[in-house]
Amino acid sequence: MYSTLATFWRKMGGYLQWRILWIFHSKFILGTSAVVFDNDGRILLLRHRFWKSGSWGLPSGYAISGETIEQTVQRELKEETGYEVHVERLLRIKSGFKLRLEITFVARLTGGTQLLDPKEIIEAEFFNLNNLPDGLIPSHKELILQSISPVSNLHKANGLVI
Numbered sequence: 001m002y003s004t005l006a007t008f009w010r011k012m013g014g015y016l017q018w019r020i021l022w023i024f025h026s027k028f029i030l031g032t033s034a035v036v037f038d039n040d041g042r043i044l045l046l047r048h049r050f051w052k053s054g055s056w057g058l059p060s061g062y063a064i065s066g067e068t069i070e071q072t073v074q075r076e077l078k079e080e081t082g083y084e085v086h087v088e089r090l091l092r093i094k095s096g097f098k099l100r101l102e103i104t105f106v107a108r109l110t111g112g113t114q115l116l117d118p119k120e121i122i123e124a125e126f127f128n129l130n131n132l133p134d135g136l137i138p139s140h141k142e143l144i145l146q147s148i149s150p151v152s153n154l155h156k157a158n159g160l161v162i
Helices: 002-012 014-024 069-081 138-148 150-154
Strands: 029-037 043-048 060-062 083-095 100-112 121-127
Touching: 002 014, 029 069, 029 083, 029 138, 043 069, 060 069, 069 083, 069 100, 069 121, 083 138
Parallel strands: 029 100
Antiparallel strands: 029 043, 029 060, 043 121, 083 100
């Protein structure tokens, strides 16, 4: 019976297989964030309108259909801050709250002019590592520290941290 089912599955083709998998499996939200460095080694932090008052954190956002996760980071940064970045490497993948997957990258500022989206961003500023602001979200501080850790730079394969 199982071999008949496997044969039938293989003959279905990719599109129909994908549709069946879509129907019967959980759907996830894909969230991204980035530790963005400028040329002076400073880190971009934002005050977001929807976060707790006084909080600072990393640029973040959610993927939309049809884009890569690297494109999500680039789009979100451009929309929220006006900045352009190059995604350098994967920093962390974490399962988030319920059906959310959180992916964090290390990125480098490559251009753009600060133009904040007032619907979402209150303030954006680059900070030196030794002068991070009060109110920095603790989990974002951990990501910043992880991004500069020599260990996080040792285990790379094709640009991905493993």
